[in-house]
Amino acid sequence: MPDVRIVNVTKKFGKIVAVNNVSLHIYDKEYFSLLGPSGCGKTTLLRLIAGLIKPDEGEIYIGDKLVNDVPPENRDIGFVFQTFALFPHMNAWDNVTYGPRVKGFNGERTKTIGHEVLEMVRLHERLDAFPNELSGGMMQRIAVARALAAGAKLLLLDEPLGQLDAKVRDELRYEIRRMAKDLGLTAIHVTHDQSEAMAISDRIAIMKKGKIMQVGTPQELYMKPANIFVAHFVGESNFLEGYTSTVNVKGATVELRGGIKVQTVEKNVKLGERVLLAVRPETFTIEKGTKKNENSILGTIERVTFEGTDVRYEIRLENQDLVVAVKPSLTEEWFNMGEKVTVSFPPERIHVFKYPEIGLREEIAVE
Amino acid sequence: MQIRKDTAFGNMRSEIWADGLLLSKKFTEALDRLSSKNVVKFGVYLTAVIVFFALILLPPILGIIFKWSAMQQILSQPEYMTRALNSVENSFLIALFVSIIDIIAGLPMAWLVARGKSKWLNVLDTLCDIPFIVPTTALGYSLFLFWSKENGISALFGKTLISPGWLLVMLLHFTFSYPVVVRVIVGALLDYKMEYEQASRTLGAPPFIASRTVTLSIIKPSLIAAFILAFSRSISETGATIMVAGTFENGPTFIWNMQEEFSKVNPAIYEGSIVFASFLLIAISCIIFGIIRIFGPKLKLPIKRVWPSLERKLSYSPAVTARNSTALIIFLAIVLTPSLFVALPAFQALFTDTLPNALFGRGELWSVYWHSLILSYFLGAVVTVINVIIGLPMAILIARKKFGTWMSTALDVLVNVPLIVPSIALGVSLKFFWKETLAFIPEMLLLIFAHLAITYPYFVRSMSAAIERISSDMEDAAKTLGAKPLAVFRTIILPLTKYSILSGAVMVFTRSVSETGATKAVTTLQTAPLVIVDIVPKANGSQIIPATFLDIGLACGFLILFSFMILLALRLVVKGKGRY
Numbered sequence: 001m002p003d004v005r006i007v008n009v010t011k012k013f014g015k016i017v018a019v020n021n022v023s024l025h026i027y028d029k030e031y032f033s034l035l036g037p038s039g040c041g042k043t044t045l046l047r048l049i050a051g052l053i054k055p056d057e058g059e060i061y062i063g064d065k066l067v068n069d070v071p072p073e074n075r076d077i078g079f080v081f082q083t084f085a086l087f088p089h090m091n092a093w094d095n096v097t098y099g100p101r102v103k104g105f106n107g108e109r110t111k112t113i114g115h116e117v118l119e120m121v122r123l124h125e126r127l128d129a130f131p132n133e134l135s136g137g138m139m140q141r142i143a144v145a146r147a148l149a150a151g152a153k154l155l156l157l158d159e160p161l162g163q164l165d166a167k168v169r170d171e172l173r174y175e176i177r178r179m180a181k182d183l184g185l186t187a188i189h190v191t192h193d194q195s196e197a198m199a200i201s202d203r204i205a206i207m208k209k210g211k212i213m214q215v216g217t218p219q220e221l222y223m224k225p226a227n228i229f230v231a232h233f234v235g236e237s238n239f240l241e242g243y244t245s246t247v248n249v250k251g252a253t254v255e256l257r258g259g260i261k262v263q264t265v266e267k268n269v270k271l272g273e274r275v276l277l278a279v280r281p282e283t284f285t286i287e288k289g290t291k292k293n294e295n296s297i298l299g300t301i302e303r304v305t306f307e308g309t310d311v312r313y314e315i316r317l318e319n320q321d322l323v324v325a326v327k328p329s330l331t332e333e334w335f336n337m338g339e340k341v342t343v344s345f346p347p348e349r350i351h352v353f354k355y356p357e358i359g360l361r362e363e364i365a366v367e
Numbered sequence: 368m369q370i371r372k373d374t375a376f377g378n379m380r381s382e383i384w385a386d387g388l389l390l391s392k393k394f395t396e397a398l399d400r401l402s403s404k405n406v407v408k409f410g411v412y413l414t415a416v417i418v419f420f421a422l423i424l425l426p427p428i429l430g431i432i433f434k435w436s437a438m439q440q441i442l443s444q445p446e447y448m449t450r451a452l453n454s455v456e457n458s459f460l461i462a463l464f465v466s467i468i469d470i471i472a473g474l475p476m477a478w479l480v481a482r483g484k485s486k487w488l489n490v491l492d493t494l495c496d497i498p499f500i501v502p503t504t505a506l507g508y509s510l511f512l513f514w515s516k517e518n519g520i521s522a523l524f525g526k527t528l529i530s531p532g533w534l535l536v537m538l539l540h541f542t543f544s545y546p547v548v549v550r551v552i553v554g555a556l557l558d559y560k561m562e563y564e565q566a567s568r569t570l571g572a573p574p575f576i577a578s579r580t581v582t583l584s585i586i587k588p589s590l591i592a593a594f595i596l597a598f599s600r601s602i603s604e605t606g607a608t609i610m611v612a613g614t615f616e617n618g619p620t621f622i623w624n625m626q627e628e629f630s631k632v633n634p635a636i637y638e639g640s641i642v643f644a645s646f647l648l649i650a651i652s653c654i655i656f657g658i659i660r661i662f663g664p665k666l667k668l669p670i671k672r673v674w675p676s677l678e679r680k681l682s683y684s685p686a687v688t689a690r691n692s693t694a695l696i697i698f699l700a701i702v703l704t705p706s707l708f709v710a711l712p713a714f715q716a717l718f719t720d721t722l723p724n725a726l727f728g729r730g731e732l733w734s735v736y737w738h739s740l741i742l743s744y745f746l747g748a749v750v751t752v753i754n755v756i757i758g759l760p761m762a763i764l765i766a767r768k769k770f771g772t773w774m775s776t777a778l779d780v781l782v783n784v785p786l787i788v789p790s791i792a793l794g795v796s797l798k799f800f801w802k803e804t805l806a807f808i809p810e811m812l813l814l815i816f817a818h819l820a821i822t823y824p825y826f827v828r829s830m831s832a833a834i835e836r837i838s839s840d841m842e843d844a845a846k847t848l849g850a851k852p853l854a855v856f857r858t859i860i861l862p863l864t865k866y867s868i869l870s871g872a873v874m875v876f877t878r879s880v881s882e883t884g885a886t887k888a889v890t891t892l893q894t895a896p897l898v899i900v901d902i903v904p905k906a907n908g909s910q911i912i913p914a915t916f917l918d919i920g921l922a923c924g925f926l927i928l929f930s931f932m933i934l935l936a937l938r939l940v941v942k943g944k945g946r947y
Contacts, residue, residue: 052565072568073577079569085562089584094671099570102580104675150570 009058018044020210033197036207037366078147086131093127099150117145231278232364258319266352274355281326283349296344402853415760430796440639454621462601475694477552499546500930502896507607509709531613544597554870555589573682580670592832599786606884619789712920743895747879762830794888826871833867
C-alpha cells in the first residue's frame with residue numbers, strides 16, 4: 001500500500017536548483033496536493049516521484065521500496081499529464097485500454113476494466129473518436145480513465161484541470177477526489193490554484209523556489225501560516241509593520257506606525273525586534289464612529305466593493321496604513337465610503353512574523 | 368551596442384546602425400504583410416512548382432521522351448527484351464529487400480545516436496555519413512576490393528568471400544542507403560515530443576513496448592520517407608553497381624552493358640535500351656510510390672498485440688547492450704570498413720613520396736586534384752543553399768496539401784522521379800535537354816542544374832515528412848495571434864523542423880559531393896569524383912590517368928577526410944540540444 005517518502009531530494013538543471021533538499025511524507029490513501037506558483041518545483045518533484053527524471057541527491061520510497069533506480073513502468077503509478085498526452089494515433093478506447101494491454105491482461109479482463117473506468121469518468125460515448133476530435137473536458141476524462149485503468153495504487157496528477165474552463169474545472173475536481181477515495185488510491189496532485197487545492201486535499205505542501213514552505217491540512221495552512229509566504233499565498237493577509245514594544249504574560253505588544261499599540265499572543269519575539277503582523281480580512285470587526293476596544297484603530301472607509309457573498313472594504317487607518325476587510329453581504333450592516341469607523345481585531349487572530357531581511361515584496365513574490 | 372555618441376562619427380554610426388536595424392525590421396514586417404496577400408502566397412507556391420517542373424522533373428525525362436521511337440529497336444528483339452525485363456525485375460526485388468533491411472538495421476543505430484548521452488556519439492553520427500560521402504565509383508571499387516579481392520577480407524578465408532554478383536550488389540545498396548535511413552530517422556526522433564513515450568511508460572510499458580507501440584507509429588511518415596529514399600537510390604544507382612555486379616544485371620547495369628556493347632556499333636539499340644529500361648523503372652516506381660502515398664498513412668503498424676514478458680526483457684540490459692553492440696558491429700563491419708577500404712592505402716602513402724607529390728600538386732593526377740576538390744565543395748554548397756530555398760515551399764505545399772489532396776499526392780510521387788532515373792540515363796538526358804534548350808549554357812551552370820535535379824528529392828522528402836508531423840494547431844495558434852504566413856513559417860515551422868532541415872541539407876551536400884554517374888555524362892568539368900573515376904581501374908585494369916594504389920588511396924582519403932570534418936564541424940556548431 002503506497003505511502004510515499006521523499007528524503008532530502010535535490011534536483012538541479014544546470015545552475016537552477018529546481019528541488020532543494022526536500023523531504024516529505026505522504027501517507028497511504030491520502031489526497032495530497034503540491035501547491036505553489038510557477039517555477040516552484042512542484043512539477044519537477046512530481047516527475048521525480050514518477051521516475052521520469054532522476055534525483056541528483058536523496059532517496060524516494062514508494063511503499064517501503066527505494067525506487068531511485070526503478071524506471072517509471074515498474075513503479076506501479078498512474079500519471080495524468082497537463083497536456084493529457086493522449087496518443088494521437090489511437091482512439092479513445094485504445095488509449096484507455098493501453099495500460100492493461102501492455103501489462104498483459106487478457107482480452108476479457110481488459111474489456112471489463114475499460115468499461116469500469118469509463119463508467120467512473122462517465123464517458124461512454126465517443127469511444128472510437130480520436131483525441132483531435134474530442135473536447136478538452138472529454139480528453140481530460142479519457143486521460144484520467146487511462147491512468148486509472150492500469151490499476152496502479154499511486155495516482156500522480158500534473159495540473160490536470162489547467163486546460164479546462166472554470167465551470168468544468170469546479171465539477172471535475174470533486175470527481176477526481178471521489179474516484180481516488182473510492183478506489184483507495186494515494187493521490188498527489190500538483191496545482192497552482194489554491195482554491196482547488198484547499199477544496200479537495202487532505203493535506204497540502206506549499207512550495208516556493210524548490211523548497212517546502214509548510215505542510216498541513218487546509219485549515220492548518222489557513223489558520224496557522226508558518227511564514228509570511230504562506231500567509232500571503234493561501235487566502236489573503238493584511239501586513240502591518242511594527243516593533244515589539246513590550247513582552248508580557250499574554251504575549252508581545254507591537255507598536256505600529258504612528259505609535260498605535262496592538263496586543264498579540266505571540267511569545268517568541270524579542271524586545272525591540274522589527275516584526276510584520278499578518279491579519280486576515282475577515283477577522284476585523286468594524287463599528288461606526290469611535291469606540292475603545294482592545295486592539296482598535298480609527299479609520300476611514302476609502303472604497304467599498306460588492307463581491308456577491310461578501311462586501312470588501314478598503315480602510316485607511318489613522319496611521320495611514322491601508323487594510324482590507326471583508327464582511328458577509330447578507331448578514332451585516334453596510335458601511336459607506338468616507339465613513340469614519342473603528343477597526344478592531346482579536347489578539348488570537350494576529351500572526352506575528354520577523355520582518356524579512358529581503359523585504360516584504362521579495363518575500364511574497366511568486367515569480 | 369556601445370557606440371560612442373560624443374563624436375560626430377559616433378553619432379552617425381549609431382544612427383546608421385539604428386536605421387539599419389529599423390530597416391531590416393521594417394523589411395521583415397513588409398515581407399510578412401506581403402505574404403498574407405493571397406496573390407503572393409499563391410505566387411510563391413506556384414513558382415516553386417514551376418521551378419520544380421522546369422528545373423528538376425522535366426530535364427531528366429524529356430531526353431527519354433525525345434528518344435521514344437528508339438524503343439522500337441528493343442521491342443523487336445525478343446532476346447534483348449527478355450534481358451531488359453529480367454534486369455528490371457531484379458532491380459525491384461533488390462530495391463525492396465535492401466530498403467526493408469536498411470530500415471531494420473538503421474533503426475537501432477538511429478535510436479542510439481538520437482537518444483544516447485555520450486559526446487562521442489557526435490562522431491559516430493558523422494561516421495554514419497561516410498558511405499554517402501565516398502564517391503559512388505570509389506565506393507563500388509572499395510567494396511569490390513574488400514569483399515572479393517585477395518587483400519581484402521578474403522585473405523582471412525583463403526578464397527574469395529563474395530564475388531561480384533547479386534549478393535555483392537545487395538551489400539553495396541545496403542551500404543550506401545544506410546546513411547540516408549539513419550539520417551532521416553535521427554531527424555524524426557530529435558523533433559519528436561517525448562511526452563507520448565513518457566505517458567506510455569507511466570502506464571506500465573517498458574521502453575521497448577513504449578517505442579514500438581507509440582513512438583514508431585508517430586514517426587511513421589519519416590520511416591516511409593526513408594524507405595522511399597533507399598528504394599529509389601537502389602533503382603537508379605549506376606557507377607558503383609557496375610563495379611560489383613559481375614554478370615548479374617539490374618536495370619542500370621543492363622543499360623551500361625548495352626552501352627559497352629553497342630554504343631559505337633549500333634547506337635539505336637543502345638538508345639532503345641536506355642529508353643525502355645528507364646521508362647519501365649520510372650513508371651513502375653511511380654505506381655509503387657503512389658500506392659505508398661495513398662495507403663501509407665492508413666497503414667497501421669502492428670501495435671495491438673504485446674508480449675509483455677519478452678518485450679520487458681528486450682527493454683533493459685543485457686538485451687539493450689546486445690542490440691546496441693550488434694548495431695555497432697554491423698555498422699563497423701559491413702558498412703564503414705568496406706566503404707573506407709579503398710582509402711586505407713592512404714596511411715601507407717603518408718610514408719612514401721606520394722604524400723609530398725600530392726601536397727605539391729605534382730604529376731598528372733595531383734595537378735588537377737585540388738582544383739577538383741574545391742570545385743566539388745563549392746558546387747555542394749551552392750546546390751545545398753538553392754535546394755533549401757526552392758525546396759521548402761514545395762515541402763510545405765505537399766505536407767499541407769495547399770493545392771488539394773490529389774495534387775499533393777501527384778507532386779509527392781513526382782518529386783521522387785529524379786531519384787529513380789538511372790544516373791547514367793539521367794546524365795545523358797540532362798545534357799541533351801540543356802544543350803538543346805540553352806546552347807551556350809556555361810558548363811558551371813549546367814553542372815549546378817544537374818546536381819539540383821539529383822539532390823532536390825532528398826531535401827523535399829525529408830522536409831515534407833517533418834512538416835507533416837507538426838500539428839497544424841500550432842500554425843493556427845500563430846495565425847490567431849496575428850502572425851502573417853511568412854511569420855508563421857519563420858517563427859513556427861522553421862524552429863520546429865530545424866533538425867530535419869539540417870538533416871536534409873546534409874544529405875544534399877554529401878550527395879552532391881559524391882555524385883559521379885550523371886556528372887560524367889553531363890559535363891567536361893572535373894569534379895573530385897570524376898578525377899577518381901579516371902584513376903580507378905576498369906575491369907580490364909586500365910586507367911585514364913595513371914595512378915598507383917597509394918595515389919588512389921590518398922585521393923579517396925583526402926576527400927573522405929575533408930567531408931567528414933566539414934560535417935562534424937557543422938554538427939558541433941548546431942549542437943544545442945542534440946545531434947541531427
